[in-house]
Amino acid sequence: MNVTWPATPMTVLTPVVPGREQALRESLERLSGLGAPPFGRVAETHFARWVVVSGAPWRYRGLPRRTRPLRMQYLLFTSTANRPPEQHVEDLRTGLRGDADAAWGHCVGYPGYQQPAGFRRYLLHNRLPTHRWFAAYDATVQEVGDALDLRRRHTRFAVRMQEVDDLGLQKAFLSEFGDAELPDAELPDAELPDAELPDAELLDTELLDDGT
Amino acid sequence: MGTGLELNDVQGNILNGYGFGHAVHLLLHGETPAAVQQCLGELGGRVTTAARWPEGECPRATLNVAISYHGFERMGLRRPLLDRFPEAFRVRTRERAPDLGDVGPSGPEYWDEHLGSGAVHLVLSASARERDDLAEARRQLREEIGAIPGLGVVAEQETHALPHRREHFGYADGFSQPDVEGVDRPSSHRAPEDSGVGVPLPDGGWRPVRLGEFLLGHLDEDGRVDSEPDPDLVGNGTYVVYRKLEQDVRLFRDVLAEAARRTGLPEELVAAKVMGRWRDGTPLATQPARSDPGQLDDVATDQPGNDFRYLPDDREGHRCPLGAHVRRVNPRDALDFGGAVRSSGRLTARHRIIRRGMPYEDPPGPDGDARRGLLFVCYNADIARQFETIQAHWCNDGDTFGLGDDRDWFIGGAGGSGKMTIPTRDGRPRFVEVHPDLVVTRGTEYLFAPGMRALRGLAEGAFG
Incomplete structure (x- = not known):
């Protein structure tokens, strides 16, 4: 369960300086080619992307034949982070640093990441309301990462231990994961729907009969 | 277009396989538009179509041709046409490699030098039942290519079927192909036990896959007809994935x-x-x-x-x-x-x-x-x-x-x-x-195998 700020979307649309569209594309291409994605340095961010909005470069199937060209091209930024918007903007500034300039630096009126107040004003001013959105996880980035790590450990363990008998498996499991916090064994019963109860009672009765 | 199947306008080996056990692919590079066009002009008439061979008239060797995006570009196709090809076809496959999982030992740095680099403009594929016939077809093609100024072979790839239709790991392969609407399959595949290669229906039956899933210019499974960028260029043609x-x-x-x-x-x-x-x-x-x-x-x-x-x-x-x-x-x-x-x-x-x-x-x-x-x-x-x-x-x-x-x-x-x-x-x-x-x-190379009319048009510079 997420105990920090809930996952929050952000959408920012900024006009590209006329004539700089190709340079922006090349910049984004370069950022995509980096080994470690720049958004990975932005705290508490689940998802983020830049998209150049330019109209369809080729006639995509299903698109109307006559489309009205945009007067300008735009850079669309969308993200989801466990942060209030103002804090997320500051995280973007300190996390992306020069990479922020490589993208938004081609947009009209962008002040640069070294101007904290200007950077904040620019992104918040160009922010669009996000009416409908979906967050994949009700958990922090850290919690998601930890869960994936745990799954990987379980997978490796399962592959490694498939030749072991039941008792050996239990021993190996406790040795490998014994330090993990195990869920309360009674919790599942407490959550059983009412329809399950007669079976449970029957089971208890049978056990009692066996005992007498 | 959208209805009817003109087998004479479709290249062979697409809708029905030749069933030949030997093939060679010649990967060509053209220095000039004229070189590529001349090649299509001189060999285009010999390209094998999908038309059924008359009984007892099986050719000794077949010939087919496919063109890369860079091949279209080299032969001087109009820019508006080039730009409206799908992105997957336009981008070099070396750049798409990470999206296809071609990283690590499969990364482009380990690929055959010419593949996915934009150097391959045409691929000529010859197939034959007998090895000797294939050797002769290849010799003849080599001679003809050598006589075209500015055209060269950058690589050759031979393929040969293994005994009992196996691939190298020992699995039988190649017998489960889609049943395509309007296409007669060889009689051996019409046996009741061989149904199940089309689209499974909720009532337990099967129907063929719509032709447009494999040939442009025909109705596909979504009820649409894809003819981009130009019906005369892509009609009865198909995209080819060539992957080693x-x-x-x-x-x-x-x-x-x-x-x-x-x-x-x-x-x-x-x-x-x-x-x-x-x-x-x-x-x-x-x-x-x-x-x-x-x-x-x-x-x-x-x-x-x-x-x-x-x-x-x-x-x-x-x-x-x-x-x-x-x-x-x-x-x-x-x-x-x-x-x-x-x-x-x-x-x-x-x-x-x-x-x-x-x-x-x-x-x-x-x-x-x-x-x-x-x-x-x-x-x-x-x-x-x-x-x-x-x-x-x-x-x-x-x-x-x-x-x-x-x-x-x-x-x-x-x-x-x-x-x-x-x-x-x-x-x-x-x-x-x-x-x-x-x-x-x-x-990997992405190619396009045009229909026969389009091949003739390309040879005459109709799309330039």
Whole structure:
């Protein structure tokens, strides 16, 4: 369960300086080619992307034949982070640093990441309301990462231990994961729907009969 | 267009395979537009079409041609046409490699030098039943190419069928191809036991896949007709994926033996579970067990059987694992999202391909080992929606099948969970480790095989 700020979307649309569209594309291409994605340095961010909005470069199937060209091209930024918007903007500034300039630096009126107040004003001013959105996880980035790590450990363990008998498996499991916090064994019963109860009672009765 | 099938305008080997066991692909580079056009002009008349050969008049050799995006560019196609080709076709395959999982040992740095680099403009493919006929066809082609100024062969790739229709790992291959609307299949494939290659219907029957899934200019499964960028250029044509996959046979034998030891299953059963078919081609869906899996006949069954579904009886994958290769690349009716989609076969029908690959064996490398594998060739109307979806989303990922990070055991590449899951009825599932070096990519080219009228138009510069 997420105990920090809930996952929050952000959408920012900024006009590209006329004539700089190709340079922006090349910049984004370069950022995509980096080994470690720049958004990975932005705290508490689940998802983020830049998209150049330019109209369809080729006639995509299903698109109307006559489309009205945009007067300008735009850079669309969308993200989801466990942060209030103002804090997320500051995280973007300190996390992306020069990479922020490589993208938004081609947009009209962008002040640069070294101007904290200007950077904040620019992104918040160009922010669009996000009416409908979906967050994949009700958990922090850290919690998601930890869960994936745990799954990987379980997978490796399962592959490694498939030749072991039941008792050996239990021993190996406790040795490998014994330090993990195990869920309360009674919790599942407490959550059983009412329809399950007669079976449970029957089971208890049978056990009692066996005992007498 | 949109109705009717003019076999005389469609290149051969697409809708029905030639069934020849030997082929050579000549990869050509043209220095000038004239060189490429002259080649199409001089050889275009000899290109083999899909028209049925009269009884007893089987040609000694066939010829087909496919053109890359850079080939179209080199021959001077109009820019508005070039720009409206699909992005998957326009971008160099070396750049698309990471999206297809071609990283690590399959990365473009290890590819054959010419593949995916933009250097290949045309691919001429000759096929023959006899090796001598192929040699003669190749000699003749080489001579003709040599006489065209500015045209050169950058590489050749020979392929030869192995005995009993096997590929190098020993699996029978190539007998499960889509049943295509309006296309008569050879009579041997019309046997009742060979139905099941089209679209599974909710009433238990099957219907052919719409022609537009494989030939442009015809109705596809979505009820649309794709004719971009120009109906005269792409009508009756198809996109070709040419992909060289190197197989490590020694490693395969080792990992199979090791997997059998660790899972406690017979080696042949493990081989069947990772593929979804026994090595003689019999599907696990219809024959999940054999009395003595170690004594399989070396000969592929004549009719390996295609008339099967995965639902409702094998939803858990106890017969054919959810992650088995054949279940991933053609899930048939299995993509019903827990029963939410009734006509699940229609989803799969949007992602079918026609495969015409054949094994290859290149001369030994510096280590003295022969390099062998499968020259995977497939035809589809939309590379991104068909071939790339199968490779990137169905083989390189497990989400579609509820398998998390599990990847295809053969061609899933590096990364992922590193294991394949074999569900069993008797308790614990078994796990088979994935070895990304088992099959590695040695290069990919995306090409377009135009219809015959378009070929003539291209030779005359009609689209310039």
